[in-house]
Amino acid sequence: MKTSERILQTSLQLFNEHGAPRITTNHIADEMNISPGNLYYHFRNKDEIIYQLFLSYEKKISDALQVPQSRDLNMEDMWLYLHLVFESIWEYRFLYRDLENIVSRSRKLRLRFKRILERKIKTAVAIFEGLVQTKVIQATSEEIQALATNVAVVATYWINFHNIRGDDRNSNDNNLGLGVYQVMALVSPFLREDMRKLLQKLSHDYLD
Amino acid sequence: MKTSERILQTSLQLFNEHGAPRITTNHIADEMNISPGNLYYHFRNKDEIIYQLFLSYEKKISDALQVPQSRDLNMEDMWLYLHLVFESIWEYRFLYRDLENIVSRSRKLRLRFKRILERKIKTAVAIFEGLVQTKVIQATSEEIQALATNVAVVATYWINFHNIRGDDRNSNDNNLGLGVYQVMALVSPFLREDMRKLLQKLSHDYLD
Numbered sequence: 016m017k018t019s020e021r022i023l024q025t026s027l028q029l030f031n032e033h034g035a036p037r038i039t040t041n042h043i044a045d046e047m048n049i050s051p052g053n054l055y056y057h058f059r060n061k062d063e064i065i066y067q068l069f070l071s072y073e074k075k076i077s078d079a080l081q082v083p084q085s086r087d088l089n090m091e092d093m094w095l096y097l098h099l100v101f102e103s104i105w106e107y108r109f110l111y112r113d114l115e116n117i118v119s120r121s122r123k124l125r126l127r128f129k130r131i132l133e134r135k136i137k138t139a140v141a142i143f144e145g146l147v148q149t150k151v152i153q154a155t156s157e158e159i160q161a162l163a164t165n166v167a168v169v170a171t172y173w174i175n176f177h178n179i180r181g182d183d184r185n186s187n188d189n190n191l192g193l194g195v196y197q198v199m200a201l202v203s204p205f206l207r208e209d210m211r212k213l214l215q216k217l218s219h220d221y222l223d
Numbered sequence: 224m225k226t227s228e229r230i231l232q233t234s235l236q237l238f239n240e241h242g243a244p245r246i247t248t249n250h251i252a253d254e255m256n257i258s259p260g261n262l263y264y265h266f267r268n269k270d271e272i273i274y275q276l277f278l279s280y281e282k283k284i285s286d287a288l289q290v291p292q293s294r295d296l297n298m299e300d301m302w303l304y305l306h307l308v309f310e311s312i313w314e315y316r317f318l319y320r321d322l323e324n325i326v327s328r329s330r331k332l333r334l335r336f337k338r339i340l341e342r343k344i345k346t347a348v349a350i351f352e353g354l355v356q357t358k359v360i361q362a363t364s365e366e367i368q369a370l371a372t373n374v375a376v377v378a379t380y381w382i383n384f385h386n387i388r389g390d391d392r393n394s395n396d397n398n399l400g401l402g403v404y405q406v407m408a409l410v411s412p413f414l415r416e417d418m419r420k421l422l423q424k425l426s427h428d429y430l431d
Binding site for chain 1: 375
């Protein structure tokens with residue numbers, strides 16, 4: 016693996032584990048057993064590393080935000096969407112844990128992050144509209160708009176919320192399952208009765 | 224007004240406007256036209272000011288988190304609860320904007336904040352259970368638990384979410400109305416049909 020890639024991988028791991036504010040470029044160089052000068056040869060500073068990691072995250076979540084175009088949608092499309100979104104967030108969770116700080120340090124990153132949020136909402140709207148057409152859910156377009164926004168809020172902040180409620184601040188317990196469950200709970204009341212029962216069963220299986 | 228109270232009021236205003244990380248004790252002393260020494264006579268450091276402001280916030284939101292005990296609940300109880308919660312959050316919004324950072328700097332504050340979150344959920348559960356009894360909403364206890372948790376997530380992070388979506392990072396536009404609307408949208412599908420229509424009307428009036 017190239018040194019620049021190893022720097023990114025090591026940084027991602029350290030940021031996720033300890034939070035980006037607590038990690039310096041010296042920590043990263045130490046962990047890799049390279050000199051700070053070698054690290055600076057590849058990246059000007061920590062913000063540059065964070066920005067490159069953000070771009071990888073953006074690429075990953077973009078794949079999750081594709082709406083299937085040419086076929087009828089079913090509940091599994093929504094499930095897959097949520098699962099992929101949460102998985103991307105989890106892989107790059109340091110971005111979310113320290114979001115305010117990170118977006119306040121780079122206007123470029125802030126604008127791109129905003130665009131991802133808008134796409135999250137737009138994709139959720141498209142999926143819900145598809146599910147209305149196949150009669151899996153029943154909702155007005157106003158309800159769909161509010162629902163998709165709430166899906167984005169819960170997906171975006173679930174890790175932070177869960178961390179604050181937990182006792183161990185640096186907990187790296189994977190709480191993806193609970194996050195997906197909470198978002199499905201947003202959708203559940205709009206489901207057709209039989210789908211709602213199916214969802215309750217699927218949710219329990221998923222959490223176990 | 225006593226100097227210590229003036230320091231707290233000035234700090235709250237500056238923190239809300241610019242974010243706590245950007246404001247130093249020197250900024251606060253300058254704004255009040257007092258010497259840094261005078262400020263330090265009252266507060267050891269910025270974290271001490273933040274902690275005192277947090278205690279005022281805690282007192283304020285505690286009043287919002289009382290469940291009416293001895294009478295039937297109606298939709299207005301829920302509305303009042305949400306309105307008061309959002310109002311408290313808005314008044315001390317700097318805490319929420321920079322939550323991860325603030326709770327990571329003080330274990331005391333972190334534990335108290337966690338307790339507020341738990342009370343937010345507990346109060347929401349109590350209100351929803353009351354509304355099930357008066358047949359305003361229809362939901363199982365599992366649905367109520369997930370719903371109350373989502374209410375707490377959206378209420379806690381609405382300001383951050385809205386700020387990131389907005390173009391102006393330091394926007395101080397009051398978006399309480401939209402936040403309350405989004406939370407009501409979580410509850411709406413559980414409402415009895417006629418209540419759901421009433422809510423849609425109330426929501427529009429509230430947003431206008």
